[in-house]
Amino acid sequence: MSIAVNSSSQIPWWKEPTRDQWNAYIAAWLGWTLDAFDFTIFLLIMVPIAKEFDVPLTAVTAVFTITLWLRLVGATAAGWMADRMGRKTPLMISILWYSLCNFIAGFSPTFAFLFFFRALLGIGMGAEWPAGAALAMETWPARSRGFMSGVLQGSWGLGFALSALAYGFLYDLIGWRGLLWIGILPALVVVWIRFYVKEPEVWVENKRQQREAKAEVKAPLFSIFRRELLYNTLTACLWMAAAFCAYYSIWALFSTYLQKELSWTPLMVATPLFWANIVVFGGNALWGIVADKWGRRPGIIVPAIIGMVVTPLYLWTQDPLYIVGGFILQGVFGGSIYGQNPSYLSERFPTEVRATASGFVYHQGAIWGGMIAPALTYLAIEMKMGFAIPMMIGTIVSLAVVVIAVALGPETKGKTLTADLEIAKGKLPESVALPAT
Numbered sequence: 001m002s003i004a005v006n007s008s009s010q011i012p013w014w015k016e017p018t019r020d021q022w023n024a025y026i027a028a029w030l031g032w033t034l035d036a037f038d039f040t041i042f043l044l045i046m047v048p049i050a051k052e053f054d055v056p057l058t059a060v061t062a063v064f065t066i067t068l069w070l071r072l073v074g075a076t077a078a079g080w081m082a083d084r085m086g087r088k089t090p091l092m093i094s095i096l097w098y099s100l101c102n103f104i105a106g107f108s109p110t111f112a113f114l115f116f117f118r119a120l121l122g123i124g125m126g127a128e129w130p131a132g133a134a135l136a137m138e139t140w141p142a143r144s145r146g147f148m149s150g151v152l153q154g155s156w157g158l159g160f161a162l163s164a165l166a167y168g169f170l171y172d173l174i175g176w177r178g179l180l181w182i183g184i185l186p187a188l189v190v191v192w193i194r195f196y197v198k199e200p201e202v203w204v205e206n207k208r209q210q211r212e213a214k215a216e217v218k219a220p221l222f223s224i225f226r227r228e229l230l231y232n233t234l235t236a237c238l239w240m241a242a243a244f245c246a247y248y249s250i251w252a253l254f255s256t257y258l259q260k261e262l263s264w265t266p267l268m269v270a271t272p273l274f275w276a277n278i279v280v281f282g283g284n285a286l287w288g289i290v291a292d293k294w295g296r297r298p299g300i301i302v303p304a305i306i307g308m309v310v311t312p313l314y315l316w317t318q319d320p321l322y323i324v325g326g327f328i329l330q331g332v333f334g335g336s337i338y339g340q341n342p343s344y345l346s347e348r349f350p351t352e353v354r355a356t357a358s359g360f361v362y363h364q365g366a367i368w369g370g371m372i373a374p375a376l377t378y379l380a381i382e383m384k385m386g387f388a389i390p391m392m393i394g395t396i397v398s399l400a401v402v403v404i405a406v407a408l409g410p411e412t413k414g415k416t417l418t419a420d421l422e423i424a425k426g427k428l429p430e431s432v433a434l435p436a437t
Helices: 019-044 045-052 057-085 088-105 111-139 143-196 201-212 227-249 254-260 266-293 296-315 318-333 341-348 353-367 372-382 388-408
Strands: none
Touching: 019 045, 019 111, 019 143, 019 254, 019 266, 045 057, 045 111, 045 143, 045 353, 057 088, 057 111, 057 353, 057 372, 088 111, 088 143, 111 143, 111 201, 111 341, 111 353, 111 388, 143 266, 143 296, 143 341, 201 296, 201 353, 227 296, 227 341, 227 353, 227 372, 254 266, 254 388, 266 296, 266 318, 266 341, 266 388, 296 318, 296 388, 341 353, 353 388, 372 388
């Protein structure tokens, strides 16, 4: 049974969603954009933090790593809550959580205090994604789901662009502590979500059917490792692990590289980061259109392949013009392979386990991505390789694995999300079931 997600080609796609559907989408969009701001601002202030607390830069990158690792804890917990209790509540809790942690971290008297609250922030930011993605994708019509998935995921770039702007124009005025204090502002979004956002009808109906059939899925995380879903789960995990490694090979240490090795000023550093992230937003939307026309897999594989070619353009030079231009170009390709994360993950798993599956698969990738910054920093500083070569190798290899992992997965373009009890009744779609042996 499908609920309010069937498309009609008789009207423009943007008129198809109802007000409630738009409200749900905007809630997820705001949560993700502001989540990005609170997380990425830290990438721009690692060098001054290391100086203030007199700790090695490698130790500061470890904060970033633990934050990423704890995202899996938050994602798994929020995914379970979202599948059992609804999408709204864990979304609101997550936004409050990461906003308060970022704000408190700005008062850090010691490095250990900063480490603790930035680590806790990871739980909140991990919790935001599965609840928000499920809320947005279950609500949105199938016809334009790929495009709007790109807009949603690409909004991470908008959050990063906002943090780059804040760093470029405010750092000299308020310092790194002030930049963290700004992170309390997303908490205001919770009030709007509480009063204007409704649960997706697909989830409400599915939950009703589970109760009536006395077939509630109490341990959704274990369900995605059942034999019927195992291949789908493992190929999705490989895709996400590689995608996270690619992302942090591109972005995590780029500002550190420009500050430490090339001695760029804050405003100079902010320039490529801001424009590349604006391009990321547009690029994810562009490849979302491709995903709606050609399929989810081409919408990821094609930009990943081109991103491999683009990588040396900005890392095999110290010319500011080539660095800025090449990095902005990377935003269209290697920086835009993530737009189908919400749609493709949502479409690969049944409604009973969708939030848990999406949250776990997505954020187990963060575990692998979290190792990138310390590993590249070790190679750059301890092995005296500099940042450019390790970043280039990490980016190209990771993008190659993304291509392989996505090619091994199912194609789900145009899938209607239903309220059917697929887990309880064993009615899994052939596209995501374990291949015959």
